[in-house]
Amino acid sequence: MDDTRYISSTTNSPTPFSTKWEAPSNIALVKYWGKKEPQLPKNPSLSFTLTSSVTITEVIFTPSDKNSFGFDFYFEGALKLDFYPKLESFFEQIKKYVPWINGYSLKISSNNSFPHSSGIASSASSIAALSMCIMDMERTLFPQIIDPEFNQKASFLARLGSGSAARSIEGPVTLWGKNIAQVDSSDLYAVPYGKNLHPVFTDFQDTIILVDTGRKAISSSKGHELMYNHPFSDQRFVQAENNLANLFHVMQNGDLDEFIKIVETEALSLHAMMMTSNPYFILMQPNTLEIIHRVCEFRKQTQIPLCFTLDAGANLHLLYPKSIKKDVRAFISEHLVIYCQNGQYLFDEVGSGAKKV
Numbered sequence: 001m002d003d004t005r006y007i008s009s010t011t012n013s014p015t016p017f018s019t020k021w022e023a024p025s026n027i028a029l030v031k032y033w034g035k036k037e038p039q040l041p042k043n044p045s046l047s048f049t050l051t052s053s054v055t056i057t058e059v060i061f062t063p064s065d066k067n068s069f070g071f072d073f074y075f076e077g078a079l080k081l082d083f084y085p086k087l088e089s090f091f092e093q094i095k096k097y098v099p100w101i102n103g104y105s106l107k108i109s110s111n112n113s114f115p116h117s118s119g120i121a122s123s124a125s126s127i128a129a130l131s132m133c134i135m136d137m138e139r140t141l142f143p144q145i146i147d148p149e150f151n152q153k154a155s156f157l158a159r160l161g162s163g164s165a166a167r168s169i170e171g172p173v174t175l176w177g178k179n180i181a182q183v184d185s186s187d188l189y190a191v192p193y194g195k196n197l198h199p200v201f202t203d204f205q206d207t208i209i210l211v212d213t214g215r216k217a218i219s220s221s222k223g224h225e226l227m228y229n230h231p232f233s234d235q236r237f238v239q240a241e242n243n244l245a246n247l248f249h250v251m252q253n254g255d256l257d258e259f260i261k262i263v264e265t266e267a268l269s270l271h272a273m274m275m276t277s278n279p280y281f282i283l284m285q286p287n288t289l290e291i292i293h294r295v296c297e298f299r300k301q302t303q304i305p306l307c308f309t310l311d312a313g314a315n316l317h318l319l320y321p322k323s324i325k326k327d328v329r330a331f332i333s334e335h336l337v338i339y340c341q342n343g344q345y346l347f348d349e350v351g352s353g354a355k356k357v
């Protein structure tokens, strides 16, 4: 795979610079679970970019005396040493593509819009926000870089830190992974879904139901690794390709019955992979299943097109068109809140991607 065009030059005139970017989280409709080196997906994935669940990151780049690279990382105002191994490995991966960074020391300060320890994965939004800051610095050093290339390389760098982060640069729907349905798709970075998006999806709602706000029992890197010798992995990759092909039509024709079938199957397949790996692991909690049953029952009784999806955790994302927001929100507050940890849920909706603050 030729990724050499993403290698920028080094520079002899280090410049102090500071920048601040906000990047959203995303929720996959067709899931990425299983990868190959170097952080390339075994199947393409497609996601909604969110609006309110964001990370805001400021980076101060200071030319370093010894012409060496270093960083400090602050989360919500406090030095956060637990994040260093993940960040160190991210910088190790990206240095080849941004060699100028070796002459700088970085002060990175991050905040999330969503409550701390809410159980919402923040690696996609945080790595995406950091990648935008790095690209902004690169554009200062090499002003010839133009917009589509800027986002593409930001997604390329983000992917090296966390695969799903590649999909948090643009919106409202992004696609990561080479496939025949879209010619500009790539395994190296995510691209905006390029066909005519049906209007119902441009302001789709996502209510995140917090069932368990604790730490995940297993990291997603470990989970991806377990797909290597998984008895059903080959079938899973074929299923994801087929679901993606079908979802491509749905994104254009707005067929919500089909949308629901694909999205819920994808969520349960992801968790089925986890429950059938060796060693197996179960991330759903009893209340996750309780809510799934309630959502399906509500849909059956009312014909309201509300559906669920899951990430790598016990929390649910409830997806629905904006036009039925009132009914769905009444259902959530009357019937689901008792299954939420501390009664917590968060409203979000489809959004347009990362922006400079």
Ligand code: PMV
Pocket (backbone or CB within 6 Å): 027, 028, 030, 031, 032, 033, 045, 123, 162, 163, 164, 165, 220, 221, 224, 270, 311, 312
């Ligand atoms: O980006 P990673 O390596 O944390 O993997 C995330 C995978 C899922 O969130 C479970 C699914 C997805 O496509 O976002």
